[in-house]
Amino acid sequence: MKPKIFIDGEHGTTGLQIRSRLAGRDDIEVISIPVERRKDTAARTDFLRAADIAILCLPDDAAKESVALIGDAGTRVIDASTAHRVAKGWTYGFPEMDREQAKKIAGAKLVANPGCWPQGPIATLRPLVTSGIIPAGFPITMNGISGYSGGGRQMVEDYEAKGDDAPEYLPYGLTFQHKHVPEFRLYAGLSRDPLMQPVVGDFAQGMVTMVPLQLAALNHVPTGAELHAAIADHYAGLEESVVEVAPYAAVERTPELDPQSYNNTNRMRLHVFANDKKAQALLVAVYDNLGKGASGAAVQNMDLMLGLKH
Structure with missing residues (x-):
């Protein structure tokens, strides 16, 4: 079964770029909320909890809300907002920062995408x-x-x-x-x-x-x-x-x-x-x-977390 990827905030600048970078890939499945239900909290919760990895392309407060909605569902998270970049328990998503950083990202549940x-x-x-x-x-x-x-x-x-x-x-x-x-x-x-x-x-x-x-x-x-x-x-x-x-x-x-x-x-x-x-x-x-500074980094981190090479 292909891993499911949910982009929470896929219609923003970073979300659109990530969606474009993932277009045509057959090793993952991108799941999306119907447009008319984008602001429906129950729908967001269902999609967040159904995903293997949720990529959050949201303002800080909304990103924190999404993490809370996931709860104990086991969904792994890549947060592209500022909300968790210096927070305890989050792995910084810059794979080249240290020699072991890519391995840390690969095994992490919570990854903060760099600014x-x-x-x-x-x-x-x-x-x-x-x-x-x-x-x-x-x-x-x-x-x-x-x-x-x-x-x-x-x-x-x-x-x-x-x-x-x-x-x-x-x-x-x-x-x-x-x-x-x-x-x-x-x-x-x-x-x-x-x-x-x-x-x-x-x-x-x-x-x-x-x-x-x-x-x-x-x-x-x-x-x-x-x-x-x-x-x-x-x-x-x-x-x-x-x-x-x-x-x-x-x-x-x-x-x-x-x-x-x-x-x-x-x-x-x-x-x-x-x-x-x-x-x-x-x-x-x-x-x-928008590449290494945002969407490209998010996709690079996603691939590390899934053990995929691109």
Whole structure:
């Protein structure tokens, strides 16, 4: 019997992307609530409890409600909301984060899908923190740009309605209370809050995240090559990883940092740039905010949980 997958919130941005990625697969069965019963709690409960895996593409409160509706039914959960990303009992759904993380996800009942914004900085920083090259208490700043689809259906509708009048470059989170900060801090291994300053661009999807490092403050100042080697070593030993590390090179600019480079894929590419004389470096991740940053990650986690390879 094929495993049953229920996407709770399948008509939202992430849900639609997951549904599209699962279309045509014959190794699973996607079950859906009839449109007229989407807001019927009893119907949602029945589908949640009938599924082998429920993928929650909902606002935080609704995701918590869905978990409560499942109760003791045994349904395994992938939650794409922010609700459970730092909650006890939930496994973080970034398979490449540690060497054993994919195995943890494969055996988990409750998996919290990563947020799009923290995943790139975690991917570049965590190997440096866990190896001791960057101290956990080092002051970290993250910035970057994402397509407007990262803001969900309302932002998509707003941007598309404005057409040529939509802002090309819109910084936000200027109170530095972004909802992804706790997730970023925990899984990057930091002991203090990072300063996170995201930007929305006038393009639908794709993103680049950047972590600048002022290395002169460290007792041992690593070179760019040392930073790159530590990151590359971490990802080199992973099986079936969708994260790759670009060769270390001194360049003024590169087309590889186009935020739309990996749209509609589940790939992530990491870069290290540095000026050793100035003791400065920049860690960069390029990926699709709807791919590795959301729906692609959810499908990757689903496949791990079901023991499927794609």
